Amino acid sequence: MRASVREPSRPGALRHVDWVLVACTLTLVAIGTVAVASASSTPEQPLGLLRPRLVHTAVGLAVLAGFAALPYRTLGEVWKFAYGSSLVLLVATDVVGRTALGAQRWLHVGPVSLQPSEVAKLGLIVALAWSLSRRKEPPTRAVDLVPCLALAGPMVALVFLQPDLGSAMSFVAVAAGMLWAAGVPARLMGAVALGGLLAAPLAWPLLKPYQRTRLLAFLDPGVDPLGAGYNLIQSKIAIGSGGLWGKGLFAGTQNTLQFLPMQHTDFVFSVIGEELGFVGTIGVLVLFWVWLLRVLRVAASTRDAFGSYLCVGVANLVAFHVLVNVGMTVGLAPATGIPLPFVSYGGTALVTQLAAVGMVLSVALRRPKIRF
Amino acid sequence: MEPSKSVDLTTRLASLGVGLTVALAALGLRLWQLQILQADYYAQLADVNRLRVHRLPSPRGLILDRRGTPLVTNRPAFSVWVVPAEVVDPGRVLPQLARVVGVPEDDLWARWERSRRRPFEPMRVRRDVGIRVVTALEERRQSLPGVQVEAEPVRVYPFGPAAAHVLGYLGEVSPEELEALRPRGYRAGDLIGKAGVERAYDEVLRGSDGEHAVEVDAAGRPLRVLREQPGQPGHTLVLALDRELQEEAARQLQGRSGAVVAMDPWTGEVLAMASSPSFDPNLFSVGISEQDWQRLSADRRNPLLNRATASAYEPGSVFKVVTGLAALQEGRAASSSRFLCKGSLQLGRWVFRDLVAHGVVDFTTGVAQSCNVMFWTLGLALGPDLLAEYAQRLGFGSPTGVDLPLEVPGMIPDPAYKQRTWQEPWYPGDTLNMAIGQGFVLVTPLQVARAMSAVANGGILLRPRLVRAVVSPEGHVVRTFSPEAQARLPVSDQALAALRRGLVAVVDRGTGQAARVEGLQVAGKTGSAETARGRPHAWFAGYAPASQPRIVVVVLVEHGYRGGVSAAPIARAILERWWTGLRSARGGNLWAR
Numbered sequence: 022m023r024a025s026v027r028e029p030s031r032p033g034a035l036r037h038v039d040w041v042l043v044a045c046t047l048t049l050v051a052i053g054t055v056a057v058a059s060a061s062s063t064p065e066q067p068l069g070l071l072r073p074r075l076v077h078t079a080v081g082l083a084v085l086a087g088f089a090a091l092p093y094r095t096l097g098e099v100w101k102f103a104y105g106s107s108l109v110l111l112v113a114t115d116v117v118g119r120t121a122l123g124a125q126r127w128l129h130v131g132p133v134s135l136q137p138s139e140v141a142k143l144g145l146i147v148a149l150a151w152s153l154s155r156r157k158e159p160p161t162r163a164v165d166l167v168p169c170l171a172l173a174g175p176m177v178a179l180v181f182l183q184p185d186l187g188s189a190m191s192f193v194a195v196a197a198g199m200l201w202a203a204g205v206p207a208r209l210m211g212a213v214a215l216g217g218l219l220a221a222p223l224a225w226p227l228l229k230p231y232q233r234t235r236l237l238a239f240l241d242p243g244v245d246p247l248g249a250g251y252n253l254i255q256s257k258i259a260i261g262s263g264g265l266w267g268k269g270l271f272a273g274t275q276n277t278l279q280f281l282p283m284q285h286t287d288f289v290f291s292v293i294g295e296e297l298g299f300v301g302t303i304g305v306l307v308l309f310w311v312w313l314l315r316v317l318r319v320a321a322s323t324r325d326a327f328g329s330y331l332c333v334g335v336a337n338l339v340a341f342h343v344l345v346n347v348g349m350t351v352g353l354a355p356a357t358g359i360p361l362p363f364v365s366y367g368g369t370a371l372v373t374q375l376a377a378v379g380m381v382l383s384v385a386l387r388r389p390k391i392r393f
Numbered sequence: 394m395e396p397s398k399s400v401d402l403t404t405r406l407a408s409l410g411v412g413l414t415v416a417l418a419a420l421g422l423r424l425w426q427l428q429i430l431q432a433d434y435y436a437q438l439a440d441v442n443r444l445r446v447h448r449l450p451s452p453r454g455l456i457l458d459r460r461g462t463p464l465v466t467n468r469p470a471f472s473v474w475v476v477p478a479e480v481v482d483p484g485r486v487l488p489q490l491a492r493v494v495g496v497p498e499d500d501l502w503a504r505w506e507r508s509r510r511r512p513f514e515p516m517r518v519r520r521d522v523g524i525r526v527v528t529a530l531e532e533r534r535q536s537l538p539g540v541q542v543e544a545e546p547v548r549v550y551p552f553g554p555a556a557a558h559v560l561g562y563l564g565e566v567s568p569e570e571l572e573a574l575r576p577r578g579y580r581a582g583d584l585i586g587k588a589g590v591e592r593a594y595d596e597v598l599r600g601s602d603g604e605h606a607v608e609v610d611a612a613g614r615p616l617r618v619l620r621e622q623p624g625q626p627g628h629t630l631v632l633a634l635d636r637e638l639q640e641e642a643a644r645q646l647q648g649r650s651g652a653v654v655a656m657d658p659w660t661g662e663v664l665a666m667a668s669s670p671s672f673d674p675n676l677f678s679v680g681i682s683e684q685d686w687q688r689l690s691a692d693r694r695n696p697l698l699n700r701a702t703a704s705a706y707e708p709g710s711v712f713k714v715v716t717g718l719a720a721l722q723e724g725r726a727a728s729s730s731r732f733l734c735k736g737s738l739q740l741g742r743w744v745f746r747d748l749v750a751h752g753v754v755d756f757t758t759g760v761a762q763s764c765n766v767m768f769w770t771l772g773l774a775l776g777p778d779l780l781a782e783y784a785q786r787l788g789f790g791s792p793t794g795v796d797l798p799l800e801v802p803g804m805i806p807d808p809a810y811k812q813r814t815w816q817e818p819w820y821p822g823d824t825l826n827m828a829i830g831q832g833f834v835l836v837t838p839l840q841v842a843r844a845m846s847a848v849a850n851g852g853i854l855l856r857p858r859l860v861r862a863v864v865s866p867e868g869h870v871v872r873t874f875s876p877e878a879q880a881r882l883p884v885s886d887q888a889l890a891a892l893r894r895g896l897v898a899v900v901d902r903g904t905g906q907a908a909r910v911e912g913l914q915v916a917g918k919t920g921s922a923e924t925a926r927g928r929p930h931a932w933f934a935g936y937a938p939a940s941q942p943r944i945v946v947v948v949l950v951e952h953g954y955r956g957g958v959s960a961a962p963i964a965r966a967i968l969e970r971w972w973t974g975l976r977s978a979r980g981g982n983l984w985a986r
Contacts, residue, residue: 159401202405254481261427261435274608275439295439299428303421310417314410321406329402333409340413344420351423 038089039319039385045312046085046363046378050078050371052305053289053364059271060285060292061366070285070366077368081375088379092387096380097327100151104172107144110137111179136369138180138188143373143380145192146334148172149199154327159204166205166213169196184228187357191341193217198337199330202320252288256350260294260302267298285366287358290350305364309343319385328384335377338362441478448515449603450545454627456560456590456598458636459664459861465560465591467546470679471527473518477508479539486537493529493537494519507568508581517582521547521679548584548678552636554671555643558699559634559663559797559859561589562674564681578602587677588697590630590859592798597863600627626866633662633861641970642667645963650951651931652700652838655967658846658936658945660876661855663795665967666839668700702795705803705835706949709922710763710904710956711932712784712830714848717760717895719783720771721888728891730756734766740821745769760895761903763919765829772828777819780827781807786882787844788854789836794879795857803840806833831923841934842947845917848896849942852882852889897939900961905933907961913972914939917946917964919956928952933960937968944971 054074061069096103114128114137128135152168153160160166173196181189201210225233259275268274273295276284284292294302313336320332339362346361348354360367362374427435456465473494480486487505491498496519508516518540519526527542534540548563550556564587566579578601579585585599586592603624607615635655642653646669655665670692676685689696698704720726736750747765751758759767772780784790790805806827808819826832839857847854856877863872896916899905904919917935924930931953936942946964953959 198409202402202409204401204405257427258435258438260424261431262439263428264432264436265429294424294428299424302424302428306417306421306424310414313413317406317410317413321403326402329406333406336409336413340416344416347420351420351427353420353423 037386037388038382039315042312042315042319042378042381042385045308045315046375049305049308049312049363050081050375052293052301052308053361053366054078055270056289056293056296056364057285057366059273059296060276060289062271073368074366077371080368081372084372085375085379085382088376089382089386091379091383093328093331093380093383094325096147096331097151097154100148103144104148107137107141108175108179110135111141111176113137115179115182134368136367138183138185139367139369139373141176141180142188142191142195142338143377145173145176146195146199146331146338146377149196150327150330150334153199153203153330154325156203160200161204161206161209163209163212166200166209169200172196181224181227185358186228187345187359190345190357191338191359194341195334195337198340199334202330202333252283252356253349253352256288256291257352259288259291260351263295263298263301265299267294267296267301270296272296286360287346287356287365288350289365290347290361293364294350306343306347309339309362313340313343316381319381319388323384323388325384325388328388332381332384335381338377339374438478441476447541447543447605447607449605449624450543451600451602451624451626452546453548453584454598454600454866455629457629457631458634458639459632459662460636461631462636464550464552464556464632464634464636466549466551468549470521470545470547471524472520472543472545473522473526473530474515474541474543475518476515476539476541477505481538486539489533490518490537490540493533494522494526515541515582519680520545548675550674550678552640553673553675555640555667556634557589557671557674558668558701559589559632559639559666560674561586561591561593562672562677563587563591564677584678588799589699589797590632593796594630594860594863598627598630600866601625628866628871629864630860631862631864632859633657633660633664634666634859635664635971635974637974638665638967638971639667641665641967642963643669643671645948645966646950649953649959650694650700651949651953651960652704652947653949653963653967654701654838654842654945654947655971656842656846656857656945656947658849658855658942661843661846661857662861662876663839663842663857663859664944664971666699666701666859668698670694670696672696699797699799700949700951701838702793702797702800703837705801705837706930706951707922707924708830708834708836708841709920709930709932710765710829711841711918711920711922711934712834712836713760713763713768713828713920714844714892714896714918714934715784715787715789715830716768716772716775716780716828717756718787718848718882718884718888718892719775719779721756721891722783722884723775723779725771725774726756726891728756728894732756732759732764732767732770734759734764736766738766738769738825740773740825743822745822745825756891757895757898758903760892760918761898761901763899763904768828769825772824773821775828777807777824777827780824781805784834786854786880787847788879789834789840789844793837793839793843793857795839796859800839801837803837804833804835830920838947838949841932841949842945845934845936845945845947847882848889848892849916849936849945851886852884853878854880854882893939896935900935900939904957905935905961907957908933908935908965908968910937910965910968910972913937913968915965915968916942917961919961921955921957924952928954931956931958931960933957933964935964935968937972943975944968 057074058069058071128137149169149172173192177189177192273292275295276292293305316332316336320329323329342359342362345354345359349356360370452467455463458464487501488498491501530542563584566583566585571579571581586595601624604622607618638655642665646653646667649669651669653667656663672689731753733753734751737744737746751762751764754764784805790803792800792802811817811819823832827834843857856879858874862870865871893916896918899918900908900915905917908915908917915935915937916939917933920932921929931950933956934947936945946967948960948963950959
């Protein structure tokens, strides 16, 4: 059994900080900041949304530092609060939330607009990590999955009802990844996945018409080229026309002439593809790759199961976002409104993602000396 | 701590890492495909996205008559175009477009299929749409992506059928023509000259289109002009044609089949060239309708045929000019030579009959009366090879080289030809036929006019010309055409003078009296050419004034029976018109070369 109850080592000096992880994170945030500025630049406002983006970044970095300093086990002790408040926020959003793009995703708290589904992703990771780390045996039987499903189910359902199909899927992906890491046998995972696939048609009637069109448009962008398929076509044109070196920052025609939809949020990767070319897109993918491997390495190197699961959850969350977002911009995944972590414009997402990095750093700081 | 569990977690984490790596690598491959392998394709798509390249069609050059009267002009109009690459949903757009613009949907689909190989090249949907269509399209602009309305002038032929064969008409460049012409800047849907001067001088007339590249945003709003390249309007052609003579010629031919050529015997300039039946070239200017095309091409009288150059006829007695000139030059005859015409000629056991017995005639009277017996006699004396040689020297049997497309050479037979083609020897009867322009002899009216000009100008064979000058859009004369002598006839002045005395006698007291004009001495020769079926073709070929020729007129009326009856009066009308114009222009000599 793993040292789940033993107090992990005290926070070490700064040399315990995973500087590679920090560097990857900061580089991605910086690339995102430039891309967002380019994507939102208009003749009237040449720097576009640079200023709010910088504010988000500053807040996010502060939160990151806070979470890194906070002994992560504290999170486990307050998991009920984290999970519970996430649920409350989601319910509140469904009830009083503001509609954006046909979905209620926003909650206003004073001057701040909050996207509770982003916060809830962290809440679910903390709750699942705690629940899995409390087990004495690996979850090998179907009944062992019940607590996890009980935690993830309500959140998936609430987000799905907003409706935010992409985020709902990301909750599923996070839970699946954590269960896999916890040792659920491949056969059981497969059975659950199969069950989910078979149950998927049941959800079809619950989808809004625009969501169905999006899914269909992914299968055949020609179905409605000026509507749902338009984004996919324009995104591919933007990325493809970037070529090897790109058209230069602020010089992408697809971007500046507004052919790209939502170019500073969901399709910011297309802007990078157009303006920085293959060199830029591969660079971003490599940064994510290194980032993910570093987080998994932290997960593997800590002796504390809760810390491991936290890291696995965060890695899964970011990996899912990257794969689905980039996949969408290159026409390999449906358009589901999943932003690119650290890069896309969006305050709540950026701050929570940086908070997640803070959590990983906190785990890294408090692990014993690496011996392997 | 149980190491086995720890190893299990490590394996699971490793498998996650491998899975993520594979997935990211797949995305990287996809990016390689899009940004490296297909970069050009998407770059082109991005350009189409942001660029709207409007063609600025340059007006085709004008065509003027010799006095500056416009014979062909342009009028402003709108055309509807569609860029196939921008039509993402043809199944929805094309039917709507066909309905709004008013073209058959099948036609549009057919052309759509053809233009798919070049999806970025705009395809013309229809020329010359009304302002209503333009408005309707603007209203539907959002739902009709890729559809453009452009100003594009339309060709106008103010005199309609009067000069249709000379001027020609326009048509869309055919796929086969396009293969050859694309390197010279022609594009699908371009109109090019399909006949007449429009075709012969197409490259001079067409100029070059300009281009206007505008950057647009996703909503199609123009943002800025990226490139503006003005077009070069086509050059203006100044024809030798005289609009009044041309109209007179066309009027005279109305209701008959035939041709008229009027020519300046000193320059070879064609003053009038009419062919009947005719057609309205305006029908072709916006793309001829299927119905009109059927009507024109199915017409057995063949209105599209230029009978002056593209069709050859038996010349009949008009050919006696050749026989007469050969005999005079070869010393077989002189003005004073006398012949006995008993109304027939016995050749071995064959008897060749003429219509009347002229009795004893001198050469001049023989020409005036078109005495077959005299010309048979002369023909027999000369033999077929000399006859053929003189005919060829006068320009028969080969194209005149006029600046018009599709000219036919006609036919001058000789014994070798007959043997080759018919596997038969040349009989003396063939010589008799040839001497009076029958048998295998075939000529075009323009060839007759050129030969007659040589007789009139003292023996110089000139290349007939329709175009006098090319003038740039700015008004500079780019090119002028000077008379081009193709040959000098090896005939003496005496021989020519004797022939011309005969030609004067034809109009004064012979078969061509119907061509007489008050105050103007006309010389010429009539002809009634037997044809394989139907009545003979009627010919008149002459010039005036007889002493100092300034104009040659050739008239052919298909199945007109007798040249003196149906062709000569037409020549007279044209000469009268010319004569009146010349006299009224006294003082300012507009007829001068």
